[in-house]
Amino acid sequence: MSIQDDIKAAIAKALQDIPCVIGWGAGPEPLRATPLFMRNAADVENFTAGFLAVNNPALYLPSCKGVKTALVVKGCDARSVGQLVAENLVKRDELYLIGYPCSGVIDVDKVAARLEGKCEPGEVTRLREENEDVILDTPGGEVRLAKKDIAADKCARCRYPNAESADVFIGEKRAPVVDQDEYADLADFEKLSLEERKAFWEKELSRCIRCYACRNACPLCVCRDHCVASSREPHWLTQADGVRDKLFFQLIHATHLAGRCTGCGECERACPVGIPVLTLKRAFSRQVEDMFGYMAGIDVNTTPPLLTFRLEEPEIKEREW
Amino acid sequence: MSVLNTKELRIIGFLCNWCSYGGADTAGVGRFTQPTDLRVVRVPCSGRINPLFILKSLLGGADGVLVSGCHPRDCHYAEGNFYARRRLELLKGFLPVLGIDPRRFEYTWVSASEGQRWQHVVEAFTAQIHGLGPARGWPEAPELEILNAVAR
Numbered sequence: 001m002s003i004q005d006d007i008k009a010a011i012a013k014a015l016q017d018i019p020c021v022i023g024w025g026a027g028p029e030p031l032r033a034t035p036l037f038m039r040n041a042a043d044v045e046n047f048t049a050g051f052l053a054v055n056n057p058a059l060y061l062p063s064c065k066g067v068k069t070a071l072v073v074k075g076c077d078a079r080s081v082g083q084l085v086a087e088n089l090v091k092r093d094e095l096y097l098i099g100y101p102c103s104g105v106i107d108v109d110k111v112a113a114r115l116e117g118k119c120e121p122g123e124v125t126r127l128r129e130e131n132e133d134v135i136l137d138t139p140g141g142e143v144r145l146a147k148k149d150i151a152a153d154k155c156a157r158c159r160y161p162n163a164e165s166a167d168v169f170i171g172e173k174r175a176p177v178v179d180q181d182e183y184a185d186l187a188d189f190e191k192l193s194l195e196e197r198k199a200f201w202e203k204e205l206s207r208c209i210r211c212y213a214c215r216n217a218c219p220l221c222v223c224r225d226h227c228v229a230s231s232r233e234p235h236w237l238t239q240a241d242g243v244r245d246k247l248f249f250q251l252i253h254a255t256h257l258a259g260r261c262t263g264c265g266e267c268e269r270a271c272p273v274g275i276p277v278l279t280l281k282r283a284f285s286r287q288v289e290d291m292f293g294y295m296a297g298i299d300v301n302t303t304p305p306l307l308t309f310r311l312e313e314p315e316i317k318e319r320e321w
Numbered sequence: 322m323s324v325l326n327t328k329e330l331r332i333i334g335f336l337c338n339w340c341s342y343g344g345a346d347t348a349g350v351g352r353f354t355q356p357t358d359l360r361v362v363r364v365p366c367s368g369r370i371n372p373l374f375i376l377k378s379l380l381g382g383a384d385g386v387l388v389s390g391c392h393p394r395d396c397h398y399a400e401g402n403f404y405a406r407r408r409l410e411l412l413k414g415f416l417p418v419l420g421i422d423p424r425r426f427e428y429t430w431v432s433a434s435e436g437q438r439w440q441h442v443v444e445a446f447t448a449q450i451h452g453l454g455p456a457r458g459w460p461e462a463p464e465l466e467i468l469n470a471v472a473r
Contacts, residue, residue: 186418189418190417190418194417194420194421194422195420195457196420197417197418197419197420198419198420198421198457198459199420200420201419201420202459202460206460236373236377240461240462240464240465241462241463241464242459242460242461242462242463242465243459243460244380244381244459244460244461244462245462247380247419247459248376248377248380251373251376251380251419252373254415255372255373255376255412258408258411258415259411279418280418283414283415283418284411284415287411287414287415288411291410291411292407305407306404306407306408306411309400309403309404309406309407310403311393311394311403313406313407313410316406316407316410318406318429319427319429321429321438321441321442321445
């Protein structure tokens with residue numbers, strides 16, 4: 001656990017002149033870590049990084065504006081931070097980033113599926129990591145699972161495991177899992193016909209309870225209390241309990257993230273009814289990448305594509321009438 | 322292609338005040354006959370058009386949506402249509418993911434003097450939408466559907 005100790009040392013050092021460092025600590029149950037706001041040495045003792053460090057700490061940055069804040073970041077978290085900086089929503093010199101090489105994070109839904117109804121993830125009493133496996137103590141005995149089988153989907157297409165923009169990097173940089181995101185999940189989805197896709201979204205969205213956890217977990221949803229979904233003027237959404245309004249909220253979220261979404265997957269993870277909402281955002285990301293060669297959160301000096309234009313757009317083939 | 326020989330469909334047009342709305346006016350003044358399926362919404366600039374306008378129309382039951390603004394480099398506000406072009410192009414590519422045929426949405430540029438072009442655009446787009454037929458709607462809230470059934 002030397003990396004863990006090295007990160008703790010870096011946090012302790014950062015706390016000498018920064019009031020708060022955001023990272024992860026032990027959660028309410030062994031499978032979950034929770035965001036941890038460290039302000040003194042005792043807090044740092046609770047710090048944990050690694051396979052359980054799921055949450056994206058960039059979520060808290062817009063509310064920390066004006067106060068120097070330090071974050072412990074994975075590669076994907078660093079991209080969210082990068083996008084916030086590129087849009088001037090947070091100031092880079094108010095941030096101190098502590099990076100470490102991320103080898104993937106857990107997806108508790110996948111653990112639940114692997115436990116096959118023998119027990120609930122909440123009944124797991126202990127989790128131990130052993131190289132590429134985790135060992136779970138359950139009421140029915142030990143269960144050994146390979147990390148790669150229960151890691152989040154985004155980890156299988158990770159291009160940036162290292163927080164490249166970190167001020168201090170602890171540990172040795174890892175090689176990217178893939179060089180290019182092929183959007184295989186979207187290609188799979190697009191095997192469906194248009195009618196089947198519509199039916200798919202109707203079925204998925206019918207489960208939506210409009211809790212807006214997807215919005216609240218999104219590090220780039222910075223409007224917070226001023227979200228158009230809650231506004232009466234304009235009145236985009238009614239209170240009707242239909243698929244149309246539920247889907248329309250997802251379209252608001254997806255269009256507002258077009259060219260900004262870094263694919264951290266927090267929206268989909270936060271969804272209590274398992275709607276694949278990240279697919280909508282990835283559909284925009286793929287187009288933005290193809291059309292403008294832009295990947296959100298990588299280069300803070302490039303203007304996001306929808307905030308600028310070119311007089312001639314060679315990539316846009318307009319219709320001839 | 323008028324209401325007289327086929328069922329009229331609902332097509333929403335978002336037209337910028339300075340060029341395309343003027344173009345449609347020119348077409349009217351010139352008495353160029355056009356299909357009557359298009360309902361025009363006048364907006365200050367194509368840059369004013371939030372892609373959500375189009376999505377809301379399509380989800381709300383429109384069979385087609387047409388957006389028209391000033392030609393690139395001719396925007397009354399200098400650059401509104403440049404921003405619009407990027408947004409609308411992304412939106413068009415996004416529609417198939419929802420299961421909406423991307424041909425139900427088109428955007429184009431028509432200047433205030435191009436009455437004839439406006440007539441052509443409306444005719445071509447209306448024919449395209451009639452070719453696709455009425456859009457299949459999205460379910461309303463269950464309780465609204467019951468109310469609607471009672472009302473019928």
